[in-house]
Amino acid sequence: MKRQWRGRTTAIAEQTGTWHHALTLDGVTREYRPGVLALHPIHLTVPRGRFLAVMGPSGCGKSTLLQCAAGLDRPTAGTVRIGGTQLSSLNEAALTRLRRERIGFVFQAHHLVPSLSVAENVALPLMLGGESPGDRHLRALAAVGLGDRGGAMPPELSGGQCQRVAVARALVTTPDIVFADEPTGALDPAAAEEVLTLLRQAVDHDGHTVVMVTHDPFAAAWADEALFLTRGKLVGRQERPEAADIRRVLKELGGRTA
Numbered sequence: 001m002k003r004q005w006r007g008r009t010t011a012i013a014e015q016t017g018t019w020h021h022a023l024t025l026d027g028v029t030r031e032y033r034p035g036v037l038a039l040h041p042i043h044l045t046v047p048r049g050r051f052l053a054v055m056g057p058s059g060c061g062k063s064t065l066l067q068c069a070a071g072l073d074r075p076t077a078g079t080v081r082i083g084g085t086q087l088s089s090l091n092e093a094a095l096t097r098l099r100r101e102r103i104g105f106v107f108q109a110h111h112l113v114p115s116l117s118v119a120e121n122v123a124l125p126l127m128l129g130g131e132s133p134g135d136r137h138l139r140a141l142a143a144v145g146l147g148d149r150g151g152a153m154p155p156e157l158s159g160g161q162c163q164r165v166a167v168a169r170a171l172v173t174t175p176d177i178v179f180a181d182e183p184t185g186a187l188d189p190a191a192a193e194e195v196l197t198l199l200r201q202a203v204d205h206d207g208h209t210v211v212m213v214t215h216d217p218f219a220a221a222w223a224d225e226a227l228f229l230t231r232g233k234l235v236g237r238q239e240r241p242e243a244a245d246i247r248r249v250l251k252e253l254g255g256r257t258a
Ligand SMILES: Nc1ncnc2c1ncn2[C@@H]1O[C@H](COP(=O)(O)OP(=O)(O)OP(=O)(O)O)[C@@H](O)[C@H]1O
Pocket: 032, 033, 038, 056, 057, 058, 059, 060, 061, 062, 063, 064, 065
């Protein structure tokens, strides 16, 4: 797979020194059982316009980190900020609204609503927020190369096409940050490359911020930076990662490699 890196936003921010963080984790800890930490205190800032891959052996805490960062789970201790908003200051209703309006999600399964058309699926986050989609959903669909499939129903699309629709749905609200949990895990290599290209373009062309959990070194090599977790601790990070280097680090950490 080919990898391009460094978005326009990244370059501009570097030149001007005006980093604005899409995500800040300050001492984020998650304890599922007393005395057993799935996440040790994690300190992490993700600048806007960055594509970050989170990697590590199975059970190291990647999903827990993503769930805490995305407001899907509440950390045991520490604070999470999306842009300037501290999540612990929000009640459940406000947190739900923030997730809908300011966070985009792409999961391994596309989770499209099968009884809604492709265009309606993309419009859904806007409509749930009480916004009229106008043509935003159609432009988002066109941006993922499916402008002509808006009237189709999800079961009529391939798995790769459905995942591209999921990317359009994640981006349609112009969120502060997109969290992608194994977005290519269920795809063949060609479809995976299409989805990774879209995520990379969202960062490079539109200044989006993407945090992607993946087991796949080839997928992670599309990111600006790879973070490595093991036993709930952040143990390393690699700028402009190459798949071979990532595979080597994962091997040292005892993880499986794709
Ligand atoms: N709801 C839960 N209750 C108790 N323990 C949990 C819960 N969810 C996760 N854990 C534990 O927390 C640790 C981290 O799990 P997590 O799912 O975040 O790891 P992961 O790196 O995403 O794993 P994988 O790559 O296999 O998906 C594991 O030891 C797991 O067993």
